[in-house]
Amino acid sequence: MPPANNQFSPSDLQSLVSETFVEQIDYHAEIGSTNDRAMELAAQPDDQFPLMVLAESQTAGRGRGSNKWWAGSGALTFSVLLATNTAQLPPDRWPQVSLTVGFAVCEALEELLARGVPTTSLDQLPRVQLKWPNDVYIEGRKICGILVEVPRDRAGRLLLGIGINVNNSVADAPAELQSLATSLSDLTGRQFTLTEVLVEVLQRLSVRIQPAELWNAEVRAGWRQRCLLTDEQIQVDLGVRHTVGRCRGIDDEGALLVAVSDDQGGEQIERCLAGVVTLLDGK
Ligand code: BTN
Numbered sequence: 001m002p003p004a005n006n007q008f009s010p011s012d013l014q015s016l017v018s019e020t021f022v023e024q025i026d027y028h029a030e031i032g033s034t035n036d037r038a039m040e041l042a043a044q045p046d047d048q049f050p051l052m053v054l055a056e057s058q059t060a061g062r063g064r065g066s067n068k069w070w071a072g073s074g075a076l077t078f079s080v081l082l083a084t085n086t087a088q089l090p091p092d093r094w095p096q097v098s099l100t101v102g103f104a105v106c107e108a109l110e111e112l113l114a115r116g117v118p119t120t121s122l123d124q125l126p127r128v129q130l131k132w133p134n135d136v137y138i139e140g141r142k143i144c145g146i147l148v149e150v151p152r153d154r155a156g157r158l159l160l161g162i163g164i165n166v167n168n169s170v171a172d173a174p175a176e177l178q179s180l181a182t183s184l185s186d187l188t189g190r191q192f193t194l195t196e197v198l199v200e201v202l203q204r205l206s207v208r209i210q211p212a213e214l215w216n217a218e219v220r221a222g223w224r225q226r227c228l229l230t231d232e233q234i235q236v237d238l239g240v241r242h243t244v245g246r247c248r249g250i251d252d253e254g255a256l257l258v259a260v261s262d263d264q265g266g267e268q269i270e271r272c273l274a275g276v277v278t279l280l281d282g283k
Contacts, residue, residue, distance in 0.1 A: 074167030
């Protein structure tokens with residue numbers, strides 16, 4: 001495979017602004033974490049939104065909880081800071097925001113994987129799936145992680161941190177990740193133009209992240225069709241306790257539905273609005 005150009009030129013940055021909903025880019029060849037930088041910028045009054053912090057590489061990328069985010073050279077790491085109207089997007093809608101961001105990434109990856117593939121072979125493309133609440137998986141391996149955060153000292157801002165494995169290979173990842181992750185180039189044997197991938201993701205995001213879309217039946221059907229967990233035996237860690245059962249999908253509010261066996265041999269549906277999910281059947 002010829003080496004990819006994994007840098008962003010000034011004209012790439014210009015295209016990202018002219019072809020997407022992003023109004024301003026804060027670009028770094030290297031940074032600790034784009035989410036940390038976006039948190040700092042959230043406090044500034046005169047920025048134009050949506051503002052994107054984009055980095056070629058991160059030295060301290062963060063995942064959910066205390067997890068770190070690995071991203072080798074050729075990965076996309078960026079954070080989009082939105083000015084939101086909390087009347088339109090109240091906190092009880094945030095689980096839907098996470099799912100909707102994941103859904104938009106799924107749509108973008110589906111489009112990118114299908115580009116240039118003859119229509120007769122489209123049904124052989126790998127399925128892009130959503131692991132509730134907001135990870136994207138292909139062929140059982142994680143390709144994208146999403147970290148949605150709310151700046152504490154700045155009301156009306158919402159931060160979407162997104163990491164996508166594109167031209168990086170998991171062969172270069174720490175040993176414990178190699179069987180769990182994948183990238184677009186590992187899957188296809190091709191290299192992608194990072195700007196094209198980012199434009200596709202941002203365009204999908206701008207459509208789906210509109211408040212009205214979070215109530216949209218098509219979006220909900222989109223999560224459900226792509227839910228990696230449906231019918232699987234799972235454990236959901238809720239911090240103080242965990243719940244084990246068979247996943248029955250995602251409801252209209254974005255809650256994960258878990259069928260838990262009761263003492264009478266029946267089952268009760270538990271709705272989870274937060275938590276960390278583990279697949280129990282060795283998947
Ligand atoms: C997860 O899988 O737990 C979420 C991973 C989120 C990673 C992205 S990379 C860009 C942004 N900056 C960070 O420090 N984290 C997010």
